[in-house]
Amino acid sequence: MPSSLKNDYPSSPDEALVGWAQKGDTEAFEELVFRHRDKIYARAMMMMRNEEEAMDLSQEAWVKSWQRLHQFQGDSSFATWMTRIVINLCLDQIRRQKKMRAESIEQIEEEAGGVERQMPVEHVNPIEGLEKEELRKRIDEAMAKLTEAHRTVLVLHEFQGMEYKEIARKVGISIGTVMSRLFYARRRMASLLQGLKRERKI
Numbered sequence: 001m002p003s004s005l006k007n008d009y010p011s012s013p014d015e016a017l018v019g020w021a022q023k024g025d026t027e028a029f030e031e032l033v034f035r036h037r038d039k040i041y042a043r044a045m046m047m048m049r050n051e052e053e054a055m056d057l058s059q060e061a062w063v064k065s066w067q068r069l070h071q072f073q074g075d076s077s078f079a080t081w082m083t084r085i086v087i088n089l090c091l092d093q094i095r096r097q098k099k100m101r102a103e104s105i106e107q108i109e110e111e112a113g114g115v116e117r118q119m120p121v122e123h124v125n126p127i128e129g130l131e132k133e134e135l136r137k138r139i140d141e142a143m144a145k146l147t148e149a150h151r152t153v154l155v156l157h158e159f160q161g162m163e164y165k166e167i168a169r170k171v172g173i174s175i176g177t178v179m180s181r182l183f184y185a186r187r188r189m190a191s192l193l194q195g196l197k198r199e200r201k202i
Contacts, residue, residue: 014078022069029069033062036079040086046143046155047090057093061086087160091170094148142192150185153178 009031020028044054
């Protein structure tokens with residue numbers, strides 16, 4: 001590849017970098033890593049809440065993306081594709097460690113059965129009225145206080161746009177359990193964000 005193109009890496013769009021990397025250009029791939037590594041690590045940290053695990057899984061995601069780069073067809077952005085890879089790795093790790101535990105009230109209701117049919121439709125907008133510059137920080141603070149089980153379904157549904165049946169299949173739980181966890185996660189987030197909003201005003 002001509003040096004003029006190599007020197008243009010920082011100003012080239014992701015699409016061009018991916019195309020070069022698919023042809024074996026490691027410098028183009030390194031530029032992609034540089035651009036997106038913080039976001040990918042942050043997503044792993046959001047899922048795992050453990051710095052060492054988040055670092056290991058985000059690095060593994062980059063290795064896998066290089067190995068599978070020929071599979072990337074451009075149907076979504078490169079960042080979205082990378083995010084899916086790291087989330088899948090985090091979910092695999094969570095399953096291996098058997099960390100996913102529901103709150104006691106959730107377990108009782110699941111045993112009773114039919115909870116999803118009794119559950120009211122929840123229309124909560126907990127971030128309404130927050131300043132944009134504070135939004136990300138408050139969401140991160142609130143997400144950290146959720147149980148791992150609740151945080152997982154919330155990330156997959158709200159941030160990744162997955163449907164209940166997709167989440168159920170991905171995580172290995174019933175659709176009813178997905179609905180239950182999402183219901184309580186939203187309610188908990190609304191409560192936490194309102195609490196954080198009041199704290200900022202004091």
